[in-house]
Amino acid sequence: MARKFNIRKYFRTAALGFFWLILCSVNEAGATANHSLIFVVDSSKNMAAHIGDVKDIILSYTDQSQHGDYLGVVSFSQTAKLLTMKKIAAPTDRKSLAVMLDVLAAEGDTADIDQGVVRALEEVAVLKRRGDKNIKGIFIVAASRLPDDRSTEHLDRIMQDVSKWVSQDEWYIQYCFLGGIKDETMAAFVANNNGISYDIDALKDANETETLAEIYKIAILPQEVCHSTATDVQGAVLKKPSSSDEWLNLKAGEAVGEDTQITVAEGSRLVLAIDKFGKVGFAPGSNVIISHSRRDPTSNRADVHIGIESGSMWMKTDANSFLHVHLKEKAAELSGGGGFSVSANDLGELEVVSFFDRLSMKADGASQEPVVLGRNQMAWVKAAHLATPAVAAEADLIEEWKNWSKVIVGGEGLASVAFTIPxxxxxxxxxxxxxxxxxxxxxxxxxxxxxxxxxxxxxxxxxxxxxxxxxxxxxxxxxxxxxxxxxxxxxxxxxxxxxxxxxxxxxxxxxxxxxxxxxxxxxxxxxxxxxxxxxxxxDLIKNALLFGIVAVGIGLIGFTAMRMYRKKEIIHARPHRVIGRLIIIDDPTRGRTGSINLEEIGTKSSRLSLIIGRDRNSEIRLKHASVQPSHCLIEANLVEGHLVTLMEPIASAVVRVNNEQITSKIQLNDGDKISIGDFSFQFEDTQYYKKVEVVYSNGRRIAGILDVAGMDAEGFKISPTDAVSPSERARVKFSDIRTITFYRRTVDILAQKPRPQAKHGLKRVELMFKRGDTIGGYLQREYSEGRRRFIELLPLDHNSDIDYIVVDYSSVVEKKTL
Missing domain, CATH: 2.60.40.10 (Immunoglobulins)
Structure with missing residues (x-):
């Protein structure tokens, strides 16, 4: 039978081939770092027209992935599901991934995009805990929205947890919305985390392409907003963001977003910091627009577009900056680190001067080779697509750079610009x-x-x-x-x-x-x-009567408000046992004191307030002459689902927090340095830390707090519950363990945060070990790391304090499905 020609499939193949060529050119330029990308896909009925395209994009992304990349897929409708998290090892991975994607269908009645992102963020943290050093991306594709007035507390909470594992430079997030259906709350969350939202329908109309091509282009060339901040503002400087119809005063410390116009009055100046890539100073009389400011996290390269109508800019950037400067029909691309200036001269030309060893300048759209400027050289863009050769810079420009280098960079012996500001x-x-x-x-x-x-x-x-x-x-x-x-x-x-x-x-x-x-x-x-x-x-009588009525009303309101305040205080700030540790830094007793487990002491003494002092009746006794008999008090209140730990000196005792003496009750934060007499401690707010219990292959057990900084591909470190100093942190190798039990954070338990329900269809299993003891749970997944195979279980009891359990499969002698 003759095959029917599928024009849509043909176009998909052609579009993917075109962007494959783009990707190859990127790889040849040096972007060879491994990548971990998690697709977060809307599987509601709104995606029915697009789900096939999304599957093609995922499979095509697999084709261009390199050995060592990770690829994950999370689908979300009423709930979120992790369909796969796969390490790319061979071309055959496409076949296994295609099988997994068969279950991805647009059938849900609703779509909870927040749950999808939360599941992806959890997976980002899991990858980091396992030693994955790739740049991690979350790529959302959705055609649904939730109510804009919903709470984002669960998103903020998971972000706090993830940030303990993964720094901002190690991950990024992108949001593609289809059909013009934009979830404003999710877009705001993405923007707050340096991500970008894309209207795919608007892009495909503007570029005359298909949905498939636009989404794929964004997936393989991820970008983030490159933030600009006003660091120095002198005189009158105004900004006009794209979201405003009026000019606003620009103040030091304020952010300057994309599509923002800036005008610098005569006798004024402005210095902007462009993320971490450099600074730009705008001279008096400058009128510019910051039209585009992006960073490619895969290459850590900045791409900034500035339109200049009048005036001049003086810049100091690093080698990873890439600047587009426009003056009416004249435009130039500038790349290379160092100091340089760009100005619109009296002849309407774009004038560029380099003050460092190398600056590459190319007129936009020009077929000629870029002009390379050396130290103290200048060139011009005189007309569209034409740049002049480099010549020696004028002396007055070099002298002016000395002034601006003091303003932008700083430097000994360089005079600051003298401004007379009206x-x-x-x-x-x-x-x-x-x-x-x-x-x-x-x-x-x-x-x-x-x-x-x-x-x-x-x-x-x-x-x-x-x-x-x-x-x-x-x-x-x-x-x-x-x-x-x-x-x-x-x-x-x-x-x-x-x-x-x-x-x-x-x-x-x-x-x-x-x-x-x-x-x-x-x-x-x-x-x-x-x-x-x-x-x-x-008249006076009427006013007096009115005053009396108002006074009575105010009294009643005040009385009612006081009762409500007291009631609120009882509800939202009630005493709780102290949870945390004081890690010893300076011990005048030469090791006889050690670190202090506040939670253990509070539990044993059954006291909510703990007195620290030299007296034998103190809950926490520090035996040293520099400590008062009753030196200070430490306590905790439960406020809106988390503990607030407080410390207060007793009488005239000297207590310092972060090198500042305190005279009243203050809140302690994780990492605060505390001085009590000659003792010095660091406070660990362990309510935010993960607790773990390790069972070794030989049956030995150890419990403690997970040390995030000590985790790599070989193992991790924990601070045992009974450790008295940081040096006693134990190193646990994955090759030595039988099981690792990860417990829920105390703050989640206190907030009564419900744990995620076990996914529908998960198998309930029982594992037996060589010693005859067993462990049961829901089989979350099985995976391999090197030559070792692991099983991840969820607890059977929904109310359990256990988060999940990792089991080394080699220690299992029997596996039963219940």
């Missing part, structure tokens, strides 16, 4: 005007000081009083020459001569705003001063 100074931080009585007029005057404005005729001020006033009151302003030099007198007039309705004294709050007019030749920082306008009226 400034209008208001005499007060807030003002009160009035009282204005009905039928009267009230006038106030304020003296404005003008600084660094040599030509007053070029200064034009716009005055606005933004206050809601009762009907019948008008407000006008006037500017007069001040009696003092370099000053203006602001006159504010309240007119209530026509009468207004007011039965009592009232306060009307708002702002007095002073800004340069649009046609002002001198710019300055806008002024916004809180203003209160007081009006009064009405």
């Amino acid at each position: 400034e209008v100074v208001f005499p007060a931080e807030e003002v009160t005007v009035g009282p204005l009585e009905s039928g009267n007029i009230h006038t106030e005057k304020f003296l404005l000081r003008l600084v660094n404005i040599p030509d007053m005729s070029k200064l034009k001020l716009a005055i606005e009083v933004a206050v809601a006033l009762p009907e019948g009151i008008s407000i006008t302003t006037a500017l007069l020459d001040g009696e003092e030099p370099d000053s203006k007198e602001l006159v504010l007039k309240l007119d209530g001569s026509e009468g207004f309705s007011s039965d009592r004294k009232e306060e009307h709050k708002g702002f007095l705003k002073i800004a340069p007019e649009v046609n002002s030749a001198v710019t300055f920082q806008k002024i916004s001063v809180p203003i209160t306008i007081i009006t009064s009226g009405g």
Whole structure:
């Protein structure tokens, strides 16, 4: 029978082949690092038209993966399922993966995208715990949304747990939404973790491609937002983000996102830090737009697009930066670390000067080879697609770089740029005007000081009083020459001569705003001063009666609020035994004291508050002359599902936390350094730590807290419960264990966080060991590491404190399915 030609399949193959070529070119350029990618796929009915494309993308991604990569698939509808987490070892892996993907179908009625991401994040942490050193990506493909007002507490909680294992540089997240159905809460979560959301329908329309091609392109070329932050702002600098219709004052420490316009007034300056890749200083009179700022986590390379309308930029970047600069129809690509400047000169040309050994410059779209600039050389983009050869830089530009290098980079002996910044100074931080009585007029005057404005005729001020006033009151302003030099007198007039309705004294709050007019030749920082306008009226008896009623009402409200507050305090902050450890750092008793397990002491003494002191009646006794008989108190409160640990000195005893003496009760945080007399400890808030119990092949047991930093492919470290110093942390090799039991974190138990239900269809098994003892659970999965095979079990009891159990299969003599 003749085969029917499938045009859709043909196009898929062609599209994947095209992006395969792109990927090959990336690999040839040096992007050969291993990668771990987890696809998080919506399996609700909304994905029916796309699920086939997604399967093709996953299989094609497998084809281009290299030995040592991991590939995972999580599907989510009502619940989330891990379909596979596979280490790529051979081309035959595609066949086994295709079989696993057969179960991926768009049949669910709803789609809980949060559960899907939580499951993927858990898998990222699992990979890290097993020693995976690959860059880890989470790639979401969805066509559904949940309500935008839902809580993200579970997402935030899993992020806190994952961050203890995996640093921000080791993973990334991307979100592709289809059919224009965007989950705003998930998009915000992705953005908060330096990820990017993509409208696939908009991209395919703009690029005239298919859904398959756009998603695949994003999967193989992942990017993150490269954050820019204002580190130095002098004078008047304004920004206009794409989300705003008005210009806003840019302040030091604020972030500058993509598609943000920036204007730097004359006599002002701005320095931006572009993530960790470098800094850029914008000279006075610059008008620019940051249109694109991305980082490729697979190559750790920055790609920044800046459009410059006027002015100049002075930059210091590292070798991983890649800068696109645009001036109308002129555009250049710049790459290479070092210092350089870019400006729009008087002839409308894009002028580039290099102050370090090598800078590559290429006109956008030009067929010519890039122009390489050496130290103190310059070149221009004179017209579209044309760059000039490099020539010696002008002397004044080199001298100006010395000034800017002090501003951007710092350096001994280099003079800072001398800026004279125009400034209008208001005499007060807030003002009160009035009282204005009905039928009267009230006038106030304020003296404005003008600084660094040599030509007053070029200064034009716009005055606005933004206050809601009762009907019948008008407000006008006037500017007069001040009696003092370099000053203006602001006159504010309240007119209530026509009468207004007011039965009592009232306060009307708002702002007095002073800004340069649009046609002002001198710019300055806008002024916004809180203003209160007081009006009064009405007869005394009526006011007194009203005051009495209000007073009684306030009393009742206060009484009720106090009762509610006390009730809330009882509910949300109740005492609890202390959980944590004090790890000894400096021990004046020369090893006789050691570290302190607060939870164990609190449990044995049955006390919620523990006294630390020299006295024998202290729960925690430190035998040293530098410690008072009763030195300090440590206790804990359960607040909204987690413990808050508190420490308080007793009487005049000296206690220091992080080298600062405390005089009252303060909260302790994980990692705080505590000094008590000559003792020095580090506080470990173990409610956030994983507890484990290891059973060795010979039957020996050890329990303690998992040491995240000590984990690698060979094994891990734990701090035994009875350890008295950090040096007693035990090294556990995977090759020596029979079972490892991982317990749920204390904070999850305290918060009564429900553990995930065992997935539908998991087998219930019982394993027997060589000594005859058994262990039972739900079979989560089986996997291999090197030559060793492991089984992962979930506890049978849903209310168990156990998270999961890892069993070395070589120690099992019998496996029963119940």
